[in-house]
Amino acid sequence: MAIVTHSSVIFCVMICLIGIVSASNVIPSATTLVSSLIPTPNYSELSSTFYGTRCPRALYIIRREIIAAVSRDRRLGASLLRLHFHDCFVQGCDASVLLKDTPTFQGEQNARPNANSLRGFEFIDSLKAKIEAVCPNVVSCADILAVAARDSVATLGGPIWGVRLGRRDSTTANFNAANSDLPSPFLNLSGLIAAFKKKGFSADEMVALSGAHTIGKAKCAVFKNRIYNESNINPYYRRSLQNTCPRNGGDNNLANLDSTTPAFFDSAYYRNLLFKRGLLHSDQELYNGGSTDYKVLAYARNPYLFRFDFAKAMIKMGNLSPLTGNQGQIRKYCSRVN
Template identity: 60%
Template sequence: MTQSKMAVSDCYKACLCVLLMVFGLACGQLTSNFYGTSCPTALSIIRSAVVSAVYKEHRMGASLLRLHFHDCFVNGCDASVLLDDTSSFTGEKTAAANTNSLRGFEVIDDIKSKLEAACPGVVSCADILVVAARDSVVSLGGPSWTVELGRRDSTTASKDAATQDIPSPLMDLNALIKAFSDKGFTAKEMVTLSGAHTTGQARCQLFRGRIYNETTIDTDFATSVKSKCPSLGNDDDLSPLDVTTNVLFDNAYYKNLVNKKGLLHSDQQLFSGGSTDSQVTSYSTNPSSFFQDFATAMVKMGNLSPLTGSSGQIRTNCRKVN
């Protein structure tokens, strides 16, 4: 192909991408200004709804962040986690890692309804999850980052994939490293993303074994948590993942690990004489480093196998396909 023909071809592709973006379609890649023309109020609508939800209940910030994580780790960031069961598939909500645990669906529904009123059929549920996660972190005092947009929504979900892919709170360090590596993350990025546990809560059922059976735990901390989690019963009673500043997004999670105050077995595994100890120590004393790395890792997570172009659809109701 001659240089002149190549130039014409490149120009055609560029013009086509501009036209596609005007109509809210993807050009095969994500862009930060994807809704700049098709729905210019999209980001402000999401931000306002998230800030309101977190103001009413601080825990909702952690819940929305967790929704994003559990979505992207299962077949990519495609909003499959939001789908209810149908006659043709069993969704991800009833997977062991999600049932009686994931929450915030009503907040996403509220955001979607507002966006449909402003820009019908334009903003995907997958993009809502990614933006809501960022805005939740910011609303709790954490870092911000530029969210790339243009994802489309899946038309199916998989309980089996959710069961297999989402890391368990009972995992040892090597299993955690592998689970994240399978999604393209380094061990350092695994430690970074685990810092999301600086906010939020966990059910007694998930940490009972640690507080009653493990020795790598501060005695006073274990005693205090046992008062909320007896050896039998009360499986759904909650305790904060970060015993010190649970309603803030900061680096206290790592300080707690250094002091053997990780609530979950998988948390304390990051500081247990293994290969990730030094990274935990670094973040425990350098919050700015953690914030910077967390923002970068979240952008990478949001890029896990997104549907773009003509793949998937823009669901008008995040709970079901069109």
């Protein structure tokens, strides 16, 4: 079967430039070479060196804390990547997802896709406090989320990419948009394509970003219908999941999104889909006789293509509607406005 990919010569170059970062490696301190290969939108007030003179230790502090925390709890890396995604897909990358509800303010944390699901808020608060102690009122929560997502992926063995900085934090949140704009795990392929298209992503980019499910866990409540009522699922995989998730009860029990190598950021997620081992309905929809089958096959056969495309899509996602200049604020505490 032919592999849909670029030439091997191109990928020899890509391997050298993107690099394979294992969990035991130290993440390179400089903004990485991926960004020099991938065209990035020209946001005049975002820059890879934004904190070079304003807070030169900021990126080091984030990297140090991520390596230590994710080494202790590898699931935290997936949670921080998801926080960044759930932030950017609702009114842009502005840290609105971090704002907690108050008697006079409704945030996004209790929207259906987020409630009792998102994790890592306390870690971000702790990280922000460490940076504030060194550089008060300089580094935004939105930038912390973007860098933490990148460094989490790298610590778990995934690719690294350049993060443009200078985002500011919102003073608003959008509960309704969190309910409507975040893709549901129950969507069919057409719904997934439409949800990502709304944010400016192609179907191919949607497949690449879905590879984030190579790490992390999901609650039984979001895949129980799949393992009891759907047919396009490996029977042995189905039975193993039914042991974790009984038909009645157990909705908060957890299963790995990637049943093969759940602690490492790799392309096993796509290989699982080839054998009908997608945990979520939306996962298996990527390889179910539809228009994205070829891309899943390409990533399953060529992990370097996935790494490159994932990094490229993450750069694009991190630049969704940032607040810059005089917009927004630099929050002292990420969970509330100043």
